[in-house]
Amino acid sequence: MQAALTATGLVCRRGDRLLWGPLDLAVRPGQALHLTGPNGIGKTSMLRIAAGLLRPMAGQVERDGSFALLDGAVALxxxxxxxxxxxxxxxxxxxxxxxxxxxxxxxxxxxxxxxxxxxxxxxxxxxxxxxxxRHWLLDEPLNALDDAGVALVEALIAERQAAGGAVIVASHQPIRLCDAAVLDLRTHAA
Known part of the structure; x- marks a missing residue:
């Protein structure tokens, strides 16, 4: 099965500061990836790179299918x-x-x-x-939600995965994800 998202040799920099890299990963359809790490490590940058909105310092990303990003900017x-x-x-x-x-x-x-x-x-x-x-990129999707909202987000993610969508989540909060890999960006920090 072809990966929904494949990244090879990714390196991320913010200004003159190298955040992480090189990094290789593959997320297949139906899988979830939970990005973790402290504030400022580059989780949001990773999602923006995955979405094609930010260019990495080095490396490449290949996408199979359409991706949507949920971040703090609701644009309403x-x-x-x-x-x-x-x-x-x-x-x-x-x-x-x-x-x-x-x-x-x-x-x-x-x-x-x-x-x-x-x-x-x-x-x-x-x-x-x-x-x-088909695939979702979620930046802190549980922020500001009550318990019912958290349960709803977790159910929506599970449904997206069951429909064959890959989901990449950056979150400081614990989140229930099916078939999830965890990527702590500290392990790739410069």
Whole structure:
């Protein structure tokens, strides 16, 4: 089975500081990879490299299939009602967003600027799912979520994996992942 994401010889630098590398990895469809390490080690940079949004200092990444990234930037118009803001993205990425399941169906008339941090995280999850990408890259997906929200994220990840999607998660918090490998970036720190 071909890997969803293969990285060879990756080296990551922030400014003049070498963060980690060289690094080789392969994540196959249906597998999860949990990126760990202290703040500033380059977990978010690793996800951005995997998404193709950041160039590594050295090495290469090969992707098989579509990838979607959930990070701290939800990219919703703060002045719009949540329903209007999500509808904008739905016109671009027409996959269904499970608004009721995410607890957003009662918030569609609320301006985005009034949403709590946890509600914004759920809106980000709606956007992620709405992209219809096969594989997910998740940066701190449990931040600001209550116990029910954490359980929901873990269930969504398990469902994505069961459907053949690879999931790479950067998280400081414990998270239940099926068939997960753990990559502590400290073991590759410069």
């Amino acid at each position: 118009d703060e002045q719009q009602a949540l329903g209007t803001a999500l509808a904008f993205w739905q016109r671009l990425d027409p996959a269904a967003m499970p608004l009721e399941r995410l607890g957003l169906d009662q918030l569609l008339d609320v301006p985005v600027r009034y949403l709590s941090t946890g509600q914004r995280k759920r809106a980000g999850l709606a956007r992620l799912i709405g992209q219809g990408a």
